[in-house]
Amino acid sequence: MILGNPFKLRRNGVMGLNERNLRLVAELNxxxxxxxxxxxxxxxxxxxxxxxxxxxxxxxxxxxxxxxxLDQMLxxxxxxxxxxxxxxxxxxxxxxxxxxxxxYKLANGRRVVFEDVRFHVMNILSGMYSLGGLPDTALIEERxxxxxxxxxxxxxxxxDVRIIVLKGVPILAMLRLPTADSDGKANLHxxxxxxxxxxxxxxxxxxxxxxxxxxFHPDTANELSGLQTPYWEDMLIMAAQAxxxxxLGFLGADIVIDVDKGPLLLELNGRPGIAIQIANRFxxxxxxxxxxxxxTSKMDAKARIAFGKDIYRLIHEGQAAA
Amino acid sequence: xSSHLHARLLAFALILLGMGIFLHKSVQNDYPxxxxxxxxxxxxxxxxxxxxGNRPVRVETYLPARSDVRDVVDEQFYxxxxxxxxxxxGVEGNRKAIWTYRYPDGPKVLRYRTTMMxxxxxTPLPDSLQSEGxxxxxPFQSNLQRQAFIVWISTIRRQSADNESLVELTLQEIxxxxxxxxxxxxxxxxxxxxxxxxxxxxxxESQGVPARIAxxxxxxxxxxxxxxxxxxxxxVDGRDRRYFPNGNPSKFFPIWYGLGExxxxxxxxxxxxxxxxxxxxxxxxxIARSQVDDGNFVLRMFSFDALPLxxxxxxxxxxxxxxxxxxxxxxxxxxGLQTLGTFMPVLIGxxxxxxxxxxxxxxxxxxxxxGLAMRFYLEKLKLLLVPRLAVVLIFIVxxxxxxxxxxxxxxxxxxLSISLFPMVILTMTIERMSIVWEEYSGSEAIxxxxxxxxxxxxxxxxxxxxxxxxxxxxxxxxxxxxMGLCLLMGRYMGMRLxxxxxxxxLIGIKDEAEFxxxxxxx
Ligand SMILES: Nc1ncnc2c1ncn2[C@@H]1O[C@H](COP(=O)(O)OP(=O)(O)O)[C@@H](O)[C@H]1O
Ligand SMILES: [Mg+2]
Numbered sequence: 001m002i003l004g005n006p007f008k009l010r011r012n013g014v015m016g017l018n019e020r021n022l023r024l025v026a027e028l029n030x031x032x033x034x035x036x037x038x039x040x041x042x043x044x045x046x047x048x049x050x051x052x053x054x055x056x057x058x059x060x061x062x063x064x065x066x067x068x069x070l071d072q073m074l075x076x077x078x079x080x081x082x083x084x085x086x087x088x089x090x091x092x093x094x095x096x097x098x099x100x101x102x103x104y105k106l107a108n109g110r111r112v113v114f115e116d117v118r119f120h121v122m123n124i125l126s127g128m129y130s131l132g133g134l135p136d137t138a139l140i141e142e143r144x145x146x147x148x149x150x151x152x153x154x155x156x157x158x159x160d161v162r163i164i165v166l167k168g169v170p171i172l173a174m175l176r177l178p179t180a181d182s183d184g185k186a187n188l189h190x191x192x193x194x195x196x197x198x199x200x201x202x203x204x205x206x207x208x209x210x211x212x213x214x215x216f217h218p219d220t221a222n223e224l225s226g227l228q229t230p231y232w233e234d235m236l237i238m239a240a241q242a243x244x245x246x247x248l249g250f251l252g253a254d255i256v257i258d259v260d261k262g263p264l265l266l267e268l269n270g271r272p273g274i275a276i277q278i279a280n281r282f283x284x285x286x287x288x289x290x291x292x293x294x295x296t297s298k299m300d301a302k303a304r305i306a307f308g309k310d311i312y313r314l315i316h317e318g319q320a321a322a
Numbered sequence: 323x324s325s326h327l328h329a330r331l332l333a334f335a336l337i338l339l340g341m342g343i344f345l346h347k348s349v350q351n352d353y354p355x356x357x358x359x360x361x362x363x364x365x366x367x368x369x370x371x372x373x374x375g376n377r378p379v380r381v382e383t384y385l386p387a388r389s390d391v392r393d394v395v396d397e398q399f400y401x402x403x404x405x406x407x408x409x410x411x412g413v414e415g416n417r418k419a420i421w422t423y424r425y426p427d428g429p430k431v432l433r434y435r436t437t438m439m440x441x442x443x444x445t446p447l448p449d450s451l452q453s454e455g456x457x458x459x460x461p462f463q464s465n466l467q468r469q470a471f472i473v474w475i476s477t478i479r480r481q482s483a484d485n486e487s488l489v490e491l492t493l494q495e496i497x498x499x500x501x502x503x504x505x506x507x508x509x510x511x512x513x514x515x516x517x518x519x520x521x522x523x524x525x526x527e528s529q530g531v532p533a534r535i536a537x538x539x540x541x542x543x544x545x546x547x548x549x550x551x552x553x554x555x556x557x558v559d560g561r562d563r564r565y566f567p568n569g570n571p572s573k574f575f576p577i578w579y580g581l582g583e584x585x586x587x588x589x590x591x592x593x594x595x596x597x598x599x600x601x602x603x604x605x606x607x608x609i610a611r612s613q614v615d616d617g618n619f620v621l622r623m624f625s626f627d628a629l630p631l632x633x634x635x636x637x638x639x640x641x642x643x644x645x646x647x648x649x650x651x652x653x654x655x656x657x658g659l660q661t662l663g664t665f666m667p668v669l670i671g672x673x674x675x676x677x678x679x680x681x682x683x684x685x686x687x688x689x690x691x692x693g694l695a696m697r698f699y700l701e702k703l704k705l706l707l708v709p710r711l712a713v714v715l716i717f718i719v720x721x722x723x724x725x726x727x728x729x730x731x732x733x734x735x736x737x738l739s740i741s742l743f744p745m746v747i748l749t750m751t752i753e754r755m756s757i758v759w760e761e762y763s764g765s766e767a768i769x770x771x772x773x774x775x776x777x778x779x780x781x782x783x784x785x786x787x788x789x790x791x792x793x794x795x796x797x798x799x800x801x802x803x804x805m806g807l808c809l810l811m812g813r814y815m816g817m818r819l820x821x822x823x824x825x826x827x828l829i830g831i832k833d834e835a836e837f838x839x840x841x842x843x844x
Contacts, residue, residue: 005822017818018818122707211827275824278827
């Protein structure tokens with residue numbers, strides 16, 4: 001089948017980008033607040049203030065002067081992640097896993113020398129990866145060493161959990177797994193695998209890659225479903241708190257699990273993608289409508305999580321019963 | 323959902339207003355809504371080819387004359403290495419291009435191009451014709467000729483009642499297949515019908531009827547090779563008249579006046595001159611003007627006729643751009659096409675106007691490919707972003723120059739048209755493509771590049787369509803309608819065509835009965 005029947009898609013509650021942009025992003029995320037999540041340095045500051053754990057910030061490079069300290073910043077035995085503060089979709093991110101023969105080892109196994117890293121940072125500063133090509137800041141943070149829980153179903157790199165938070169209520173979640181195609185990053189555009197996660201229990205379900213349903217990881221051939229996400233409750237709380245610190249009504253929270261530090265908030269997204277519908281094999285609208293209709297302003301994070309779980313249970317148990 | 327309603331109301335108001343003015347103009351005032359076939363703008367091209375043999379060459383050619391009733395705009399010269407001078411001569415407004423070069427060698431080509439408005443029998447003649455409304459001295463040298471003339475003219479005068487019939491009789495006699503002995507003695511040995519025309523002109527002038535020989539082309543259809551024809555223009559009792567000894571054209575265009583040759587050359591051999599005609603844009607302005615003059619306020623307010631011709635030509639192009647944008651919005655919001663840069667395809671589409679579609683596509687692809695190669699090479703040098711962009715841009719200019727020079731031997735069309743190709747857009751496109759190339763894959767970059775080209779072609783076809791151009795130029799109020807449509811599209815919440823494909827796996831999963839929540843979207 002090349003095209004889906006639009007009426008059936010509607011009936012299944014599948015939401016398109018136009019609707020997401022108008023009903024969720026434009027309605028719930030005031031333009032002025034988007035800065036809080038578009039700029040990773042601000043997100044980081046807010047998270048630290050609110051006590052939401054996140055990867056340790058090593059330093060910022062915002063001009064050639066800061067560049068002098070770059071080699072010092074890279075000297076971490078466990079490696080660092082270099083990101084454009086205003087980047088998106090994983091573009092311009094360089095992950096260094098540690099030193100290697102006078103140079104550095106990248107997540108994909110290649111070795112680079114200091115000069116290469118410097119050039120990359122320079123490109124970030126000149127705005128090559130930022131929206132509209134504006135000059136940018138490079139953010140250097142500690143590399144997350146992923147706890148081995150999902151090793152069976154990832155290929156090099158760091159899986160992360162994406163939780164969609166609507167008016168503070170977590171409504172859908174998915175686990176994103178790096179693949180050989182995605183070059184160690186978990187972004188779905190780049191060929192990462194998205195796996196639906198049961199919002200109530202945190203257990204993985206079936207998945208998708210390149211908009212197609214998959215049940216096994218393409219590189220490791222292991223089954224995607226049936227794995228328990230550790231720290232699930234903590235993650236839900238982190239996601240729900242993200243709403244409190246940003247006031248953005250439609251958020252995607254990206255969370256990773258570090259071997260030593262547990263769940264860390266990697267970034268927040270003001271216009272999260274809608275592929276999560278395919279990963280969960282369920283349209284967004286059914287999850288969105290009850291939250292839009294409800295008044296969540298008086299609920300605290302715990303109450304919102306309970307509300308989200310109720311909605312999820314109602315929708316998906318009705319499903320299981322059928 | 324108040325913003326929804328707000329947007330809709332505004333959109334409908336704009337559409338109603340735009341359509342209202344449009345209908346008022348077209349129905350109430352009979353303003354034609356499709357281009358009028360009889361008012362065409364013609365592209366005239368003079369193509370001169372010759373061999374030069376290492377000695378100074380001088381080529382002169384007549385350009386369309388200027389006068390108080392005619393302006394010549396939009397002229398393009400292709401001179402190659404030749405020096406070019408334009409001179410104006412005589413009261414008739416004749417103009418000449420003079421190309422010179424000291425040591426040319428081998429085959430050479432010179433070209434001149436312009437657009438012009440056709441003329442017909444009711445087109446007024448310029449005032450300059452009037453100034454000579456007095457009997458001229460007779461140019462005949464010998465006594466014999468003078469006597470022959472006096473005998474002949476007095477017969478004619480006797481037979482005619484007034485100036486009008488005098489002219490008619492004169493022309494009839496001069497252009498009759500068999501000449502009387504008197505006339506045969508008077509005609510100068512000139513090529514074609516020029517001898518008779520010149521005699522007719524002399525006779526009319528001697529009788530106080532201003533006249534001149536016009537040389538030009540007949541515009542009855544498009545021609546690769548148009549012939550130069552000559553005719554007589556005269557004014558008798560204040561009425562403008564033309565006499566065509568050859569054929570009976572309904573539309574024509576005079577280029578120069580008098581007895582000169584269209585091209586004269588010194589130092590050139592194997593000379594060949596080709597004049598081609600191509601009808602193109604529809605000059606609605608002439609129609610519009612007659613209607614605007616009648617004092618209708620609405621018509622005058624939404625019309626560009628008061629502007630100078632060159633400005634009008636710019637608006638002709640400018641006003642079609644919103645149509646391209648409308649199309650682009652549709653392709654993005656309803657079809658879901660991804661393009662490199664939001665409006666980039668439209669800008670490329672505008673550039674295609676200069677090059678025509680196929681040439682434009684080829685040119686664009688070549689330049690992008692070269693630029694990408696350059697960009698990947700520069701990657702090794704580790705340059706900062708802005709200087710790197712600058713290098714790519716300069717490289718693009720160089721490549722364009724190289725292509726133009728390579729092509730100039732065969733097909734010169736590209737040489738003239740490449741000039742406005744948007745280099746900056748090309749450079750940004752290359753940069754974007756190379757990022758996609760690195761971050762995703764080469765095939766993704768090429769896919770996006772081709773997608774953008776496809777959108778550019780579609781918008782070009784829409785923007786260059788002559789009906790679209792005519793409608794937008796003559797009914798600029800349609801901009802309001804387009805704006806309204808864009809507002810409506812801005813509130814479209816349904817699926818894009820591409821999403822029907824993207825979410826095709828989600829079709830068979832659930833059924834309505836199992837939905838605990840009703841669809842509250844609409
Ligand atoms: N500190 C880090 N340690 C390890 N991997 C990281 C780190 N930061 C980012 N990544 C990898 O890069 C991907 C994208 O990072 P993210 O911060 O989400 O930026 P973006 O806004 O570009 O998506 C993540 O999914 C993860 O795989
Ligand atoms: Mg991300």
